[in-house]
Amino acid sequence: MENNNHLLEYCLRLADTSLILGQRLGEWCGHGPILEEDIALTNIALDCIGQARGFYTYVAEVEGINKTEDDYAYLRDEREFRNLLIVEQANGDFGQTILRQFFVSVFQFYFFAELKNSKDKTIAALTEKSLKEVTYHLRHSSAWVIRLGDGTEESKRRMMNAVDELWSYTGDMFDMDATDEALIKEGIAVDTKKIKPLWEAKVKEVFAEATLVVPENIFMMSGSREGKHTEYFGYILAEMQSLHRSHPGAQW
Amino acid sequence: MVAVQSSISNLKSLIGEITDPEVPVITIAELGILREVKDENGKIVVTITPTYSGCPAMKAIENEIAEVLKANSIESFEVKYTYSPAWTTDWLNDNAKEKLRAYGIAPPEKTSSDKSVLSIHAKEKTCPRCKSTNTEMISAFGSTACKALYRCKNCREPFDYFKCH
Numbered sequence: 034m035e036n037n038n039h040l041l042e043y044c045l046r047l048a049d050t051s052l053i054l055g056q057r058l059g060e061w062c063g064h065g066p067i068l069e070e071d072i073a074l075t076n077i078a079l080d081c082i083g084q085a086r087g088f089y090t091y092v093a094e095v096e097g098i099n100k101t102e103d104d105y106a107y108l109r110d111e112r113e114f115r116n117l118l119i120v121e122q123a124n125g126d127f128g129q130t131i132l133r134q135f136f137v138s139v140f141q142f143y144f145f146a147e148l149k150n151s152k153d154k155t156i157a158a159l160t161e162k163s164l165k166e167v168t169y170h171l172r173h174s175s176a177w178v179i180r181l182g183d184g185t186e187e188s189k190r191r192m193m194n195a196v197d198e199l200w201s202y203t204g205d206m207f208d209m210d211a212t213d214e215a216l217i218k219e220g221i222a223v224d225t226k227k228i229k230p231l232w233e234a235k236v237k238e239v240f241a242e243a244t245l246v247v248p249e250n251i252f253m254m255s256g257s258r259e260g261k262h263t264e265y266f267g268y269i270l271a272e273m274q275s276l277h278r279s280h281p282g283a284q285w
Numbered sequence: 286m287v288a289v290q291s292s293i294s295n296l297k298s299l300i301g302e303i304t305d306p307e308v309p310v311i312t313i314a315e316l317g318i319l320r321e322v323k324d325e326n327g328k329i330v331v332t333i334t335p336t337y338s339g340c341p342a343m344k345a346i347e348n349e350i351a352e353v354l355k356a357n358s359i360e361s362f363e364v365k366y367t368y369s370p371a372w373t374t375d376w377l378n379d380n381a382k383e384k385l386r387a388y389g390i391a392p393p394e395k396t397s398s399d400k401s402v403l404s405i406h407a408k409e410k411t412c413p414r415c416k417s418t419n420t421e422m423i424s425a426f427g428s429t430a431c432k433a434l435y436r437c438k439n440c441r442e443p444f445d446y447f448k449c450h
Contacts (some may be wrong), residue, residue, distance in 0.1 A: 039294065042331075055339075068424075069424035069425075069426070070427045072424060072427070072428075073424065073426040076426040076430055077426075079337070079339035079341070079430060080337060080339050081337055081339070082339050083335070083337060083339025083340065084338045085337025086338070086339075087338060087368060106373060152370070155368075156371030157369070158368040159368050159369070160367045161369065161371045162335075162338055162369075162371040162372070163338060163369070165371060165373075165448075165450055166337060166338060169448070169450075170426075172424050172425070173426070176425075183434065211400070223301070
């Protein structure tokens with residue numbers, strides 16, 4: 034039973050991270066700086082929401098009390114969400130959205146590459162599928178980080194601001210707690226200690242090409258695993274859940 | 286039993302003829318979206334797999350499958366999703382690729398295991414109209430999750446490229 038709770042918690046974290054990133058990217062719909070990027074960001078959002086749906090469906094199966102994916106997305110409050118802190122951060126300008134995407138995509142790329150070997154067959158299948166999509170997201174965001182970082186004075190200044198804005202939320206991606214530890218023992222979860230050096234090396238490599246400086250000795254925020262959030266999160270939920278809460282059971 | 290077998294394979298080919306809502310020249314069987322049709326104690330279970338996790342065409346495909354089954358007087362059925370094995374463009378055979386090309390969509394050129402698809406520097410694709418390789422990518426993301434947008438510098442026409450996945 035205890036391990037079932039850990040599994041539930043673990044999958045909820047994966048689902049919530051994809052959902053909130055998808056929601057944030059979806060805010061760009063109709064607001065992209067150019068049509069191609071409007072389409073790109075919303076396509077990535079669609080992948081994220083698709084990934085979230087797969088994980089929520091599995092969460093519902095594990096929990097086994099006849100909940101649906103909508104119950105998790107629309108009827109939980111702030112402290113019940115377990116998404117990584119970085120995905121709820123403000124979109125800012127296009128550069129900041131791209132940098133957030135890049136940090137998350139690098140993480141997901143290495144994390145999913147490990148998690149697809151999970152002993153939990155459903156997690157392995159959902160992750161293997163997601164990894165293909167994440168690979169494309171990573172390719173896209175890396176190219177933009179380089180283009181904007183090594184671009185004009187203006188684009189570089191904006192990317193440097195974005196680094197300052199987001200860097201302290203990157204540490205939270207690698208935090209682990211009892212849930213991670215219990216599931217690592219079972220061969221279900223990923224040990225993020227193994228992911229961290231890979232993430233750092235990739236960020237360093239792309240930043241070098243983008244002529245951006247990797248910050249050092251920055252205090253890292255944490256708390257996503259306990260459902261702690263930043264100020265932005267309540268506003269995201271308000272927008273995302275208002276329709277469903279005003280019209281309970283509303284279907285598309 | 287033989288009759289049941291033959292009706293299942295008949296159903297499978299009928300369902301397999303459903304075309305993709307976004308790319309109406311190829312069928313869900315050719316795309317590899319249709320994975321299995323079987324009889325589970327009198328209930329017909331159809332298993333499909335999404336191309337991309339968030340592909341919005343899945344619901345439309347599910348509805349069309351239901352239509353085909355109902356038209357064949359089958360009331361007890363279920364459409365299930367599977368994620369493994371993960372969908373890949375490697376499942377498209379040469380015939381399906383040719384249909385894409387004739388429709389104006391450049392088919393995936395490499396296999397998904399080719400590491401060059403990971404490169405941020407996109408390789409040039411062949412124009413489905415004039416066959417020129419003098420083409421350039423306009424947008425990494427296109428009108429649907431499975432496509433990117435290109436332009437032919439020879440015949441000047443833009444075209445969709447079915448991404449290698």
